Structures are given as structure tokens and as C-alpha cells.
Amino acid sequence: MRKVPLGGSGLDVSRIGFGCMGLAEFYGQALSDNDAEKVLEGALSRGVNFFDTADMYGSGRNEEQLAGFLAKHRGDVVLATKFAIQRGEDGAWLGLSNDPKYIKEACDASLKRLGVDVIDLYYMHRRDREVPVEESVGAMADLVKDGKVRAIGLSEVSVDTLKAAHAVHPIAAVQSEFSIVTRDMEAEFIPACRELGVAFVAYSPLGRGLLTGAYRSEKDFGEGDYRLGMNPRFADGALEKNLTLVDQLAAIAEQKGASLAQIALAYVLAKGDDIIPIPGTKKLSRLDENIGALNVDLSTDEITVIERAVPPEAVAGPRYPETTSSTLNA
Numbered sequence: 001m002r003k004v005p006l007g008g009s010g011l012d013v014s015r016i017g018f019g020c021m022g023l024a025e026f027y028g029q030a031l032s033d034n035d036a037e038k039v040l041e042g043a044l045s046r047g048v049n050f051f052d053t054a055d056m057y058g059s060g061r062n063e064e065q066l067a068g069f070l071a072k073h074r075g076d077v078v079l080a081t082k083f084a085i086q087r088g089e090d091g092a093w094l095g096l097s098n099d100p101k102y103i104k105e106a107c108d109a110s111l112k113r114l115g116v117d118v119i120d121l122y123y124m125h126r127r128d129r130e131v132p133v134e135e136s137v138g139a140m141a142d143l144v145k146d147g148k149v150r151a152i153g154l155s156e157v158s159v160d161t162l163k164a165a166h167a168v169h170p171i172a173a174v175q176s177e178f179s180i181v182t183r184d185m186e187a188e189f190i191p192a193c194r195e196l197g198v199a200f201v202a203y204s205p206l207g208r209g210l211l212t213g214a215y216r217s218e219k220d221f222g223e224g225d226y227r228l229g230m231n232p233r234f235a236d237g238a239l240e241k242n243l244t245l246v247d248q249l250a251a252i253a254e255q256k257g258a259s260l261a262q263i264a265l266a267y268v269l270a271k272g273d274d275i276i277p278i279p280g281t282k283k284l285s286r287l288d289e290n291i292g293a294l295n296v297d298l299s300t301d302e303i304t305v306i307e308r309a310v311p312p313e314a315v316a317g318p319r320y321p322e323t324t325s326s327t328l329n330a
Contacts, residue, residue: 001047001294004273006078007199009151009172011120013078015269016291017050018043019203019280023065024058027209028222031282033065040069042284044076046291052175052201052278054082054125055110059091063113070116080173080201081110082125082155096327098128100139107143121172123153127330133161134168141169153201156328159192171198176329178202178275180211180249180267180306181233181242181315189329194274202268204319205277210234211264213246232317241316248309258296261286265293267306 003012021027023036031039040051053062063081070077083106086094097103107122122143124136143149151172154165165171174193178185179202193200208227209215215234221227227234233242246260253263261279268277279290298306318325 007172008197013050014048017278018048019278020053021057022280024062026226028225036065037069050078052080056085056087059087067115078120080121082123084125096128098131098136103139120150122149123155125155126327133165137165137168158329173199173201175201177204179205179207181207200275202277205268213260238316245310262293262296266296270298
């Protein structure tokens, strides 16, 4: 497992990270602490050192799931978590906050749940447009000065917001969705990151499972999976259209001697060492498959073939429902 710099933070992270969200919520039944730890240990033993969570995943549960693992391996892990999306203990959605006082309280709460003294990378999960970004990043910079955070990041922001934030304090990384089926970040945002020396962390690089080929009808989703009825790309009609694109990618993967998921991850990896995908999984077999993407080299011609097979305008459905789309690229 090769490591790459995380922007200008001085931290080095594995070429593929691990998105922890699904261990606690959203993709069917949550794992027990013991089963979650087995997956985390498996990732670390395979060379993954970059682990991504957030205070809203499972209403804090996901951070708690990492605590035992971190107690054993803190020095080997680059830990990222996030604040801004507020939820009640019952999972209720309570809105956004980038208020400086709230940021500091949220950081302390995350440190306690994680059982650590410092967070390596602390993200603003979503931007609250009611609070000037300079004030929010100023509070995050205070956390760095206080030794509670090593580096700061943003998620789902616009180029203008990134530049305004970076003028207050260096931004180490920006996290946004990026995959074969979500490529809008390439036009302006990734070039802006490169101009500023900011790493780009790609979440949902497998299109929330669409690019694995494992989800072809309603029966393929587990109970409580949020994609059913919530994600527009898996809705009736949209899924069928998107599977025609997936099947074209599967044919390309077969010719390459790789799995569909490996082609999808290899595509993201081929876009540059400063783009770090963070796929998540509950299964060690899928973890091995994902890491195997590091052995799949795509030529420029092969990338062109992939992009022609899946033109952005052919993807059915937006990536988020209308109720939450206003928080994207803020």
C-alpha cells in the first residue's frame, strides 16, 4: 500500500482510505462493535491507514465504534471526522450549524466518543450559509492552536468557499462525491484544489454501490437501507436506466480481467495521486476486492472508453434527493 501526502498537512495517507459510515447506519443493519472492529483491523492489516467518520453517522454511534480500534492503533491511523449536521439521539435531523461555539463543542464531543486526544483531520461536513465561512474556519483554526485538531478540511463546498476558507487557514483536504457516475468536480473544483495544494477526498467512489453491480432490484437491498426510496439513482425507472450503463462497464471490466468495482476505483485512482477514494464496506472480501484496484492500471485510451460508455448526461437521477441538494457545493 503506497502512501500519499494529505495536502499540505504533513500527514501521509494510504492511497485508498476507508469510509466508516456504513458500519453504523444507512446501508442496512449496523454492525456490532466486535464485527466493526474486525473490519477496521482488516483494513489496517492490509495497509489502509486513513479512516473517515463523522459525528452524524449513527448519531455518534460510528465514532463510538472506532474507539476500541483506536485505543489499540492510534499511532498507526490518520483519523478524520466531521461536524455540522445535527441529529438527535433518536436519529432526528435537526439542521446545520457552523457556529463557532458549536464547532468547539462538537469537537470536544467527538474527541470523547472516539476516545482520543487529537483529531488528525477535522471537516466541516456541510456549510451553513447563515454563518460566514471565515468565522467557522477561524474556530477550526483555534482547535488546531489548542492541539485538538491537526489539520482542517471542508466537504461539499464551492470553489469560492474553498478559496475564502483557505485564506483564513490552510485547508488540507476537501471531500466531495466523485466517481464514474459523478464527475462534475473535474471541471473547476479539482483544478482549484491543485492550485491551492489541497487534497481531494472522493467519497462514494463506487456510486453508493451502483458501480459494484450488486444492486439490480429492490430485493438486493437489506432492511433499513436508505437507498430504497431515498436515493434518486436507485428509484424505480432510474435504476433500470443506470444498470444499462453499469452493464457496459462490466463488459469493460471483463476484458480487463478485473471486477466492476475495481474498474470504478481504478478510474478514480487514475485521476491523480491527490485524489484519495474512501470506499466503505462491511465485508473483508469486498475490502480485498477494493484494495485490488491498486493493481489495475488504466491507460489514457481505456479511461476514454470508460467515459464514453458513461456520459454524465446519461446517468439517471441526481445524486441526492431535492430536500438535501441545497447543501451541496455550498
